[in-house]
Ligand SMILES: CC(C)(COP(=O)(O)OP(=O)(O)OC[C@H]1O[C@@H](n2cnc3c(N)ncnc32)[C@H](O[C@H]2O[C@H](COP(=O)(O)OP(=O)(O)OP(=O)(O)O)[C@@H](O)[C@H]2O)[C@@H]1O)[C@@H](O)C(=O)NCCC(=O)NCCS
């Protein structure tokens with residue numbers, strides 16, 4: 001069992017690094033560009049991923065030994081996730097590289113650990129139904145998240161981007177995504193990736209597909225709702241135009257898109273995290 005948990009933890013670490021290494025990513029950090037970020041570089045993401053690495057195994061272990069309800073597992077995972085966030089912020093000098101990614105990987109790895117406990121004979125690769133079962137278990141873990149996190153929010157000072165967007169627009173961002181069992185993975189990214197070869201061209205198109213659909217609190221927080229809607233429309237149009245294009249043409253279009261988002265100083269951080277999660281499940285499913 002330990003070997004299985006180590007392998008899954010390794011896939012998660014690889015997915016975080018492969019997302020950061022993919023280029024060109026509009027507005028985001030990659031090896032060739034810091035995107036719309038003045039405080040983050042590709043090396044920051046490498047350091048952040050390494051800091052999170054031991055916690056990825058912890059999340060799996062917490063699920064694997066859990067006895068109790070999904071919500072009780074959520075509480076255990078959140079406590080460990082806060083420690084992970086502190087470790088991340090320590091190595092990044094307080095820069096928020098993977099706050100969202102840590103949250104999502106923590107929930108999903110916790111759910112997978114519990115799933116393995118329930119199915120001791122489970123072998124990799126995951127079937128589609130294994131992926132679905134785990135994402136729906138995350139929904140059970142997170143079913144009280146929005147109500148709990150946003151209770152008395154009007155009284156809270158120093159709101160996060162996501163909290164402010166909820167108050168102003170009712171957007172639920174990453175919390176809503178988790179509480180719904182990651183529909184951006186179940187219904188958008190993974191059905192597409194399962195039909196594609198595991199190569200750079202497919203990952204860049206998956207990123208565009210997600211950018212066109214995600215309620216990305218980073219984009220909205222920095223650029224506002226109108227800007228986010230225009231970027232979504234642009235991403236959707238690019239995806240349609242490039243869906244049969246060669247890699248070189250896709251890269252050229254994304255470099256232009258990158259320059260546009262950099263000039264607007266906006267960055268789809270939520271999309272980046274969902275891409276990392278999609279890469280993770282692709283590895284779990286044997287691609
Ligand atoms: C649940 C929390 C993690 C939420 O905390 P908070 O309210 O502070 O966070 P939000 O503002 O809601 O944003 C959360 C991050 O989630 C990513 N994200 C955004 N939209 C979505 C979406 N629709 N689906 C999935 N994920 C989404 C995004 O994270 C990535 O972007 C960040 C880097 O980009 P950057 O622009 O630099 O972001 P900022 O620094 O914030 O902006 P600037 O100041 O630079 O302009 C980075 O985080 C990426 O990962 C959102 O940022 C929290 O409450 C919590 O529970 N945390 C600790 C406990 C924990 O994690 N426990 C484990 C599981 S329970």
Ligand SMILES: Nc1ncnc2[nH]cnc12
Nearest residue numbers: 020028029097269272273
């Ligand atoms: N490559 C990236 N650039 C900016 N924000 C991110 N959040 C997660 N991955 C990111």
